[in-house]
Amino acid sequence: MVGCPVGCLVIGGADTFTCVTAVAVIGAAGRMGKTTCDAVEAAADLTLSARVGSGDDLVAGLKGADVAVVMTSPDGVDDIVVTCVEQGVHAVVGTTGWTEDGLARVRAALAKAPGVGVLLAPNFALGAVLLMRFAAEAARYFESVEVVELHHPNKADAPSGTARHTAAQIAASRREAGLPASPDATTAVLDGARGADVDGVRVHSVRLQGLVAHEEVLLGGPGEQLTIRHDSFDRVSFMPGVLLAVRQVSGRPGLVRGLENYL
Numbered sequence: 477m478v479g480c481p482v483g484c485l486v487i488g489g490a491d492t493f494t495c496v497t498a499v500a501v502i503g504a505a506g507r508m509g510k511t512t513c514d515a516v517e518a519a520a521d522l523t524l525s526a527r528v529g530s531g532d533d534l535v536a537g538l539k540g541a542d543v544a545v546v547m548t549s550p551d552g553v554d555d556i557v558v559t560c561v562e563q564g565v566h567a568v569v570g571t572t573g574w575t576e577d578g579l580a581r582v583r584a585a586l587a588k589a590p591g592v593g594v595l596l597a598p599n600f601a602l603g604a605v606l607l608m609r610f611a612a613e614a615a616r617y618f619e620s621v622e623v624v625e626l627h628h629p630n631k632a633d634a635p636s637g638t639a640r641h642t643a644a645q646i647a648a649s650r651r652e653a654g655l656p657a658s659p660d661a662t663t664a665v666l667d668g669a670r671g672a673d674v675d676g677v678r679v680h681s682v683r684l685q686g687l688v689a690h691e692e693v694l695l696g697g698p699g700e701q702l703t704i705r706h707d708s709f710d711r712v713s714f715m716p717g718v719l720l721a722v723r724q725v726s727g728r729p730g731l732v733r734g735l736e737n738y739l
């Protein structure tokens with residue numbers, strides 16, 4: 477049998493080999509965790525090395541893993557990612573609701589672990605990544621832009637990570653184009669009626685039974701409106717992006733934010 481040049485588990489015969497990446501899923505009992513375990517188990521080049529839940533020993537779960545996929549709730553996710561980095565395990569992170577302090581802790585851990593890659597991606601659905609790209613492009617040409625995100629009622633964070641990332645990209649694109657803020661003459665307002673202000677872009681959060689994950693970007697100009705919408709009807713929509721990230725993260729050291737940087 478021929479050895480793998482980067483030292484991972486190898487299957488195959490005399491002259492051929494297939495590198496198998498060992499993947500630990502953190503948050504494995506959750507909605508995204510379960511779907512991720514299924515996707516990893518179905519991929520010939522990946523092996524599921526551990527399913528780690530909230531009561532489990534994380535360090536033990538990371539033993540033998542090349543990559544951790546983190547799909548936990550937001551509380552304590554920075555501790556989890558810092559532990560992955562300290563254990564030399566690359567991390568593909570879907571958890572949203574990050575704080576600036578949490579991000580700083582991950583950057584500090586990575587500074588001491590050159591070669592380790594961490595991808596934080598608020599949305600692994602390829603359609604959502606494209607929505608963000610199209611919205612940023614379109615936002616240069618319209619006076620007004622607002623974001624509406626719609627999710628299942630069990631979601632912990634609002635606005636969604638995707639909506640925050642979308643608003644940040646829209647704001648950057650409008651700044652670059654020299655556009656002012658969207659016009660808004662509201663003076664009498666009930667708290668919350670105009671949504672959250674993310675980088676100067678209004679973001680509205682809907683939580684509704686029956687929904688999975690949906691987002692609309694509304695763009696308005698004199699006499700016209702453009703709506704860009706993406707719908708995830710099933711969590712399998714996130715899996716091609718998760719697997720793509722698992723296969724690439726070891727070659728992307730440091731912190732990367734957004735799946736668009738891997739495409």
Ligand SMILES: NC(=O)C1=CN([C@@H]2O[C@H](COP(=O)(O)OP(=O)(O)OC[C@H]3O[C@@H](n4cnc5c(N)ncnc54)[C@H](OP(=O)(O)O)[C@@H]3O)[C@@H](O)[C@H]2O)C=CC1
Pocket residue numbers: 502503504505506507508509528529530531547548549550551552556569570571572573597598599600601637714
């Ligand atoms: N990037 C993307 O494409 C997507 C991202 N998401 C994000 O993924 C995250 C998870 O979503 P979802 O699966 O719906 O949420 P769930 O609540 O269904 O799952 C979260 C899981 O994480 C577990 N968990 C919490 N803390 C820990 C811990 N310290 N160690 C191990 N496991 C832990 C929970 O266990 P317990 O219940 O025992 O606490 C639970 O099983 C959210 O932040 C969501 O926004 C969701 C969809 C797509």
Ligand SMILES: O=C(O)C1=N[C@H](C(=O)O)C[C@H](O)C1
Pocket residue numbers: 572598599627631632635636637638639688689690
């Ligand atoms: O909690 C969810 O369900 C989702 N969370 C991510 C987010 O906050 O953007 C991605 C997707 O919207 C589903």
